[in-house]
Amino acid sequence: MIDPVLPTYARQPLSFERGEGVWLFTKDGERYLDFAGGIAVTVAGHAHPHLVDALKTQADKLWHTSNLYRIEGQEHLAERLVAASFADTVFFSNSGAEAVEGAIKMSRRYHDGAGNPERYRIITFEGAFHGRTFATIAAGAKEKLTKGFGPMMEGFDQVPFGDLDAVRAAIGPETAGILFEPIQGEGGIRALTPETLRRLREITNEAGILLILDEVQCGMGRTGKLFAHEWAGVAPDILAAAKGIGGGFPLGAILATEKAARAMTTGSHGSTYGGNPLAMAVGNAVLDIVLADDFLSHVQQMANQMRQGLEGLKDTHPGIIEDVRGVGLMLGVKLRCGPAQMIAALRDERMLAVGAGEGVLRLLPPLVVSEDEISEALARIDKACGALEQNETDK
Numbered sequence: 158m159i160d161p162v163l164p165t166y167a168r169q170p171l172s173f174e175r176g177e178g179v180w181l182f183t184k185d186g187e188r189y190l191d192f193a194g195g196i197a198v199t200v201a202g203h204a205h206p207h208l209v210d211a212l213k214t215q216a217d218k219l220w221h222t223s224n225l226y227r228i229e230g231q232e233h234l235a236e237r238l239v240a241a242s243f244a245d246t247v248f249f250s251n252s253g254a255e256a257v258e259g260a261i262k263m264s265r266r267y268h269d270g271a272g273n274p275e276r277y278r279i280i281t282f283e284g285a286f287h288g289r290t291f292a293t294i295a296a297g298a299k300e301k302l303t304k305g306f307g308p309m310m311e312g313f314d315q316v317p318f319g320d321l322d323a324v325r326a327a328i329g330p331e332t333a334g335i336l337f338e339p340i341q342g343e344g345g346i347r348a349l350t351p352e353t354l355r356r357l358r359e360i361t362n363e364a365g366i367l368l369i370l371d372e373v374q375c376g377m378g379r380t381g382k383l384f385a386h387e388w389a390g391v392a393p394d395i396l397a398a399a400k401g402i403g404g405g406f407p408l409g410a411i412l413a414t415e416k417a418a419r420a421m422t423t424g425s426h427g428s429t430y431g432g433n434p435l436a437m438a439v440g441n442a443v444l445d446i447v448l449a450d451d452f453l454s455h456v457q458q459m460a461n462q463m464r465q466g467l468e469g470l471k472d473t474h475p476g477i478i479e480d481v482r483g484v485g486l487m488l489g490v491k492l493r494c495g496p497a498q499m500i501a502a503l504r505d506e507r508m509l510a511v512g513a514g515e516g517v518l519r520l521l522p523p524l525v526v527s528e529d530e531i532s533e534a535l536a537r538i539d540k541a542c543g544a545l546e547q548n549e550t551d552k
């Protein structure tokens with residue numbers, strides 16, 4: 158008999174009742190160190206008092222009105238995101254896929270509005286993950302995501318990750334833009350170098366096509382900047398954000414320049430829930446935290462400590478850890494075993510982490526993580542490596 162919950166996930170045998178900061182608690186009161194962070198979502202940790210207060214206060218007043226009316230929290234959050242980023246305008250959605258999907262629509266509409274409706278194709282990178290809707294699985298083009306779902310949406314040209322020559326060769330008279338993650342998350346924490354990002358900006362400028370970034374995972378302070386592309390000193394035309402932006406409340410956003418967004422006229426796009434008062438109360442509260450003085454430098458400091466610790470563990474456990482990669486608190490540990498084994502070993506140490514492509518373990522802690530909690534995480538990873546080595550010897 159089929160499970161009442163559609164069985165599309167391979168879930169861990171764990172369930173949590175409450176959380177506090179970087180810790181999660183089971184019903185039995187067992188405490189887990191959460192370096193999965195709800196997959197890069199809970200940037201402020203669990204049950205952050207400022208977020209809880211914002212949600213409760215709004216819940217007592219008003220939840221939802223639809224976008225038929227002005228929403229003050231939306232205007233406020235959009236203004237703040239515009240002030241803090243490259244963008245001139247923001248559209249709020251409920252998820253990452255919805256934001257990426259909207260970004261794709263916007264790029265096609267831009268060229269249509271500029272008198273080039275034939276420009277609808279989008280270049281993407283191998284290993285990409287952009288979501289689970291029809292457009293975003295076609296953009297990601299991974300067989301695991303597309304198999305059995307019938308004809309894929311047309312208009313995506315995939316090239317090897319970060320291959321500039323392949324990008325140049327793929328650009329044609331029908332190209333609308335290039336869409337990619339500055340740091341691939343699901344693909345295995347693969348970062349483009351700042352230099353590559355700058356080249357891609359030059360290439361898109363020269364070709365008159367749009368640079369569209371998927372910062373659903375690497376944005377919102379994760380790398381120690383509000384958005385990851387800031388490390389390269391270049392700006393995109395359109396950017397999709399989600400995950401961290403709501404700190405655990407479902408929220409996504411499309412950020413765009415005035416030029417890229419100019420064809421998105423009244424009636425061209427919408428979302429019933431997108432940017433509703435509840436989501437906006439939490440979104441503004443998350444931004445209070447992420448934009449507070451010293452928050453991003455805190456992320457950078459914690460990232461340095463974590464990175465150094467992991468490099469040390471690589472030296473102590475060369476049979477387990479092959480490589481350490483990533484930027485900020487979006488870190489990947491390339492393992493010689495599969496990530497599943499490591500995730501199980503970490504679970505025995507009461508610590509959570511996430512798998513990714515290329516045999517990589519992803520570490521995505523809440524950005525409020527402290528020095529002591531990083532040390533604790535490193536100690537638990539050390540023990541898990543030890544246990545895996547012991548398994549090897551026992552064989």
Ligand SMILES: *Cc1c(COP(=O)(O)O)cnc(C)c1O
Pocket residue numbers: 251252253254255257286287288289338342343371372373374375399400
């Ligand atoms: C998670 C993710 C998405 C999809 O977000 P959902 O909220 O699950 O729809 C898209 N792009 C990237 C890079 C992601 O990490």
